[in-house]
Amino acid sequence: MYDFTLASDFERMYEDYFPKIYNFIFYRLLHKQDTEDLVSEIFLKVARNIFSFNAQKASFNTWIFTIARNTLTDYFRRHKKTVSLDDVDFDLTGVDYTAQYESIEDEELKSVYQTLTRLDDRSRQILALKYFAELSNREISKLTGINESTVSTICSRGREKLRQFLQENAYEFYL
Numbered sequence: 001m002y003d004f005t006l007a008s009d010f011e012r013m014y015e016d017y018f019p020k021i022y023n024f025i026f027y028r029l030l031h032k033q034d035t036e037d038l039v040s041e042i043f044l045k046v047a048r049n050i051f052s053f054n055a056q057k058a059s060f061n062t063w064i065f066t067i068a069r070n071t072l073t074d075y076f077r078r079h080k081k082t083v084s085l086d087d088v089d090f091d092l093t094g095v096d097y098t099a100q101y102e103s104i105e106d107e108e109l110k111s112v113y114q115t116l117t118r119l120d121d122r123s124r125q126i127l128a129l130k131y132f133a134e135l136s137n138r139e140i141s142k143l144t145g146i147n148e149s150t151v152s153t154i155c156s157r158g159r160e161k162l163r164q165f166l167q168e169n170a171y172e173f174y175l
Contacts, residue, residue: 010050013060014043021068023132028072028125030117038075042068058142065133065143115165123158130155 021042026035045067053063116124129140130151137155141148 010047017064018043020133021064024065024068024128025072027116027128027132028121029075034075038071042071045071059139061135062139062142065129065135065139069143115162118165119158119161123154123161126151126154127158127162 018039022035022039025038025042026032029035029038042064046064049067053060057063058066116127119127125144126140126146129135129143130137135143137148137151140146140151144151146154
């Protein structure tokens with residue numbers, strides 16, 4: 001795979017994983033600047049800990065996405081709201097969805113973005129890992145601790161919600 005004693009292999013790994021990690025984080029946060037900050041933080045952690053990677057314990061893919069997921073969890077903890085959401089029937093998060101939405105010029109992308117904000121966080125996480133990070137259900141299961149069949153169910157239901165919303169708005173949907 002990679003020989004991290006060579007700088008060129010680290011660069012190759014970065015080129016291979018940057019889009020997957022970026023998409024995984026972006027489709028969880030739906031915020032460009034925060035995504036860029038977190039992705040930078042993730043790759044700094046990877047660089048600092050690259051020699052602690054043990055192929056006997058996990059695949060490199062699982063290892064790097066564990067770092068990404070833990071970094072994202074830390075981000076959510078730092079930005080945690082103290083408001084109880086039990087009695088609230090609308091989305092309260094630290095992300096300015098309106099500003100992000102307005103910055104998108106393509107109408108189809110706006111619809112996809114708007115649909116993603118309607119999914120619960122767990123569904124958005126699983127779909128991001130599946131389709132943007134290109135992980136298998138088994139890898140997602142290992143990474144999240146969610147049963148593999150539950151991962152499959154969440155993917156199916158999330159895709160169906162996306163499909164329904166986009167079709168209601170006259171867009172074609174392919175996943």
